[in-house]
Amino acid sequence: MSTPPRIVVTRPGEGGRRLVDALSTAGFEAVHPALMTLQPLAADEVERGAVLDFDLYDVVVVTSPFAAECLDEWIDRYWPQLPQGPRFYAVGASTAATLHRTLGIKAKVPDPARGTTSEALLAMRSLTRLDGQRALIVGGSGGRQVMAEALEARGARVAKLALYRRVYTAPDEVTVDWLASGAFTAMIVTSGELLEHLVSWCGQAALNKPLIVSSQRLATLADTMGFASPHVASGATPDALVTAVQEVGDA
Structure with a gap:
């Protein structure tokens, strides 16, 4: 055999x-x-201003299932109800499924034919022009700089909310x-x-x-x-x- x-x-x-x-x-x-393991950041390591201002963002991009799980904990901590303002985007189907399970969110995802990458998400028509809109990228510490720069080039004011670190x-x-x-x-x-x-x-x-x-x-x-x-x-x-x-x- x-x-x-x-x-x-x-x-x-x-x-x-x-x-x-x-x-x-x-x-x-x-x-x-x-x-590698994924480790949630301690409360004093998280930019809580981004969480408190969550309802002011037009676009929220969640980059991984673990980011979605961490976001659920922070939203639950500060918001009795999920803010209705942001449009949610997920880099892949697994992240979208986690957002739906934890927060009841139906996030937009890239066309499966384009794959599950930052590039595929940035190819979405609804992200082509973001003049003056506020965008928040939720993920781990470091990384996704290409996405941030691309959204800024399209007119968005971009902030990043790091909720976990990668430990190698x-x-x-x-x-x-x-x-x-x-x-x-x-x-x-x-x-x-x-x-x-x-x-x-x-x-x-x-x-x-x-x-x-x-x-x-x-x-x-x-x-x-x-x-x-x-x-x-x-x-x-x-x-x-x-x-x-x-x-x-x-x-």
Whole structure:
């Protein structure tokens, strides 16, 4: 009986676990090393002015399911009812589903055919012109600068509300061996910061293995780091990433 192809999944948290399940169902050996955790910011680290002024924003962009969960806690803390002013946008379907479950919000999401990336969200027609509108980007500390700059270029006054941080950890010994020797079929990375964190452990064999990424921006970054075979999935959903892995295997 042949050994199923080993796929290294770097996405953290519940999103990573869903991806592992999807890969396992598709017949792969999905391994999920602990490389990063998401940690809510303490109350004194959060810009509470953005929460208190929540009803004054025209556009609120929520960048991840964990950001949606954290936002629910902060809204519950300061607002007896959800403010009705903002139009909500979610980078992907999982984030939109979390917003609906926690806050009852029906957020706008990018066309699935364009994928689940910042670029796909920015391509939405309703975000093309934002002259004088106030926009709030809700996510983790750091990141999403491209989105902020793009919204500002379209006329919006942009603020960012960071509700959590990413905490990176060194791979365990088994994963270090896999990365050093390239003892896997492909690796999936959906975050530029995570890619930068991992590259120092990757030997030449690992750099030559297929790297599945969720956007062209990540593929370009991977190329500058020496990854020889980046492949861009149609999005960051489990289905899109599994399909990309299957396509690499069939090539």
